[in-house]
Amino acid sequence: GQISGAIEVEQKFLFAPSTIEKLAELGAILEGRVSFRDSYYDVPDWCLTREDHWLREREGVGWELKCPPDVGVVGSKETPCAAKTDNHPSDPVLRPPRDKRSSHAATQYREVTCPQNIVTRLCGVLDRVPGQNWTCVNKAVEELGLEVFASFVTTRHKYRTGDLHVDLDEADFGYAVGEVEAVVRRLEDVPEALEKIQKFCRQLGLEEKTAIPGKMSVYLHRFRPAHYKALTEAGIIRKVISATEMP
Numbered sequence: 165g166q167i168s169g170a171i172e173v174e175q176k177f178l179f180a181p182s183t184i185e186k187l188a189e190l191g192a193i194l195e196g197r198v199s200f201r202d203s204y205y206d207v208p209d210w211c212l213t214r215e216d217h218w219l220r221e222r223e224g225v226g227w228e229l230k231c232p233p234d235v236g237v238v239g240s241k242e243t244p245c246a247a248k249t250d251n252h253p254s255d256p257v258l259r260p261p262r263d264k265r266s267s268h269a270a271t272q273y274r275e276v277t278c279p280q281n282i283v284t285r286l287c288g289v290l291d292r293v294p295g296q297n298w299t300c301v302n303k304a305v306e307e308l309g310l311e312v313f314a315s316f317v318t319t320r321h322k323y324r325t326g327d328l329h330v331d332l333d334e335a336d337f338g339y340a341v342g343e344v345e346a347v348v349r350r351l352e353d354v355p356e357a358l359e360k361i362q363k364f365c366r367q368l369g370l371e372e373k374t375a376i377p378g379k380m381s382v383y384l385h386r387f388r389p390a391h392y393k394a395l396t397e398a399g400i401i402r403k404v405i406s407a408t409e410m411p
């Protein structure tokens with residue numbers, strides 16, 4: 165059956181001081197400034213992130229798992245890590261190969277926050293059976309051998325316009341990135357959310373087809389090169405193009 169959790173549709177962008185003026189002109193309201201530490205977990209051979217599953221503990225918020233939104237929608241067959249790199253025609257999971265997914269740069273992830281659902285998903289991906297006493301995520305994390313592979317603080321300015329959220333993030337390792345986000349409950353509501361996001365990006369004067377690396381791409385590139393290489397080669401995260409590599 166379908167796993168619970170809202171679907172976040174988001175488009176990342178690079179921002180300049182002029183972006184803040186544009187946001188105001190478009191009627192976006194500054195809702196506040198927050199600061200939080202995220203610690204991301206995986207097993208030593210990166211089985212979770214290689215399957216595009218992102219488990220984090222956000223300070224003051226708790227455990228969150230971000231995963232592809234269509235996982236578990238059709239059938240209930242679990243695909244253990246390393247069993248597939250691409251979809252077989254008979255694969256009951258509807259997820260298209262990553263590079264064929266879109267003509268736009270927006271991403272969609274389901275955000276799972278219910279502890280029981282997080283543990284179920286983790287066990288599915290890692291091909292493990294949950295223990296009776298794994299009632300909290302902390303216990304499962306320990307028993308599954310999950311370890312922190314990335315930890316950083318984000319300072320975020322949160323804007324809102326209608327049902328779109330705009331976050332301007334600055335990570336403590338020196339990377340700034342913006343995101344326009346819509347949250348939907350059902351997979352069939354994704355196309356409309358994408359339309360709204362793309363329209364807003366055009367109004368902001370952003371080239372919405374340009375895919376900007378997220379904080380994680382930049383973090384792994386800098387601090388975890390082997391993990392970065394594995395995930396870029398698998399097409400899970402975007403490559404970071406540094407100024408010296410530009411044509």
Ligand code: V4E
Nearest residue numbers: 176218230271273318376377378379380400401402
């Ligand atoms: C999904 C994902 C990761 C987990 C969190 O990523 P992100 O949304 O960038 O973080 P943040 O702090 O903005 O979370 P929020 O507060 O919005 O919940 S880390 C890497 N990924 C995959 C990924 C991808 N493949 N492409 C892009 C553009 N972003 C993320």
